[in-house]
Amino acid sequence: MQLKKLLLAGLMLAGAGTASADPSIPAFGFETTTGFLDDGAWTCQGSAAGNNTCSMNFGNLNGNGSYDTLAWGTESNPDDSQSFLNITNIVGSIITNGGWVDINYFDHYNHIITNAGGNMETVNISGLFEITSPISVGIPGVNSVYFDETTNMNSVNCPGPNPNGSACDDIFVTGGLNGSAPLFCDGGGCYILSFQFFAGVGTTIVDNGDGTFTIYTTEACSTDGQAGCGxxxxxxxGFSRLITQARIDYIVPTPETLALLGLGLVGFAMRRPRKQ
Incomplete structure (x- = not known):
């Protein structure tokens, strides 16, 4: 989800209020439906859009018209498996003023694949985060992911940097999921919804400072710091996990920031009924 423009007013507001210990809503239910789009815009490295030179395949169609799993490449490993990404959509609750809660897992299963098999280069991800109770608010978005596959070579021949401390880390670049915006206000204060990326096992996240993030993921056979199987x-x-998280904080805005609420709430006007 690309939320930079949406979140601008909320970022200013969130930094201009004080936390309250007495929110009228103690928790919010949520669900996510995020997946890869088989929209013909995806590419394999060195090929035109939709030209499937890397054996790209999509699996597990979800309720957002997207797929939970994306695999690519010709198998050349003891597990006889393609490299693949898998998205776990989470249903749960966010406690007001309770801190960060996981809303999605993006798992990269990084197998050795042959150069002739080709590699995934770009794909679009469709994200939908929904507050389901006690109010109903849906926040959709589409974001592009760029991928750079490094071959399973020795550490001397692999390009750096490799911030995971392993050789030949694979590299993803994607738009940012970070920032805050007002969800709604009651008589005492405002509920602020925030998002962020969090690095799970085998993952390092670098903020590029331009609204994008570079994500390094562990290469196969890199548990000893050397790529490839000796x-x-x-x-x-290789296994790595990128986590998206959300939180809801209840704040009392200062008088001079109340005028910003109208700007921030525009982006959250997309309300939809809870899915049955």
Whole structure:
């Protein structure tokens, strides 16, 4: 979800209020429906859009018209598996003033694949985050992901940097999911909804400062710091997890920031009934 423009007013507001210990709504229910779009705009490295030179395939169609799983490449490993990404959509609750809550997992299963098999280069992700109770608010968005596959070589020949401390980290670049915006206000204060990326196992996140993030993920057979499987080394596909998180805080805005509420609430006017 690309939320930069939407969140501008909320960022100013969130920094200009004080936390309240007495929100009238103690918790909000939520659900996410996020997935990869098989929209013909995806690309394999070195090929035109929709030209499937990397054996790209989509799996597990979800209720957002997108897919939870994306795989690519020709198998060349003991597990006989393609590299793939899998999105876990989470249903849960966010406690007001309770801190960050996981809303999605993006897992990268990084297998060795042949150069001839080709690599995924770009794909669009459709995201839908919904507050389901006690109010109903939907926040949709589409974001592009760019991917750079590094081959399973020794650490001397792999391009850097490799901030995970392993060789030949694969690299994703995507638009940012961070910032805050007002959800709604009652007589005492305002509920502020915030998002962020969080690095799980095998993942390092670098903020590029331009609204994009570079995400490094662990290469296969890199548990010993060397890419590729050496003599006598047990094959270990790389695994990494990128986590998206949300939180809701209740604040009492200062008088001079009340005028910003109208700007911030415009972006959250997209309300939809709870899905049955």
């Amino acid at each position: 003599a006598g080394e047990t094959y270990a596909p």
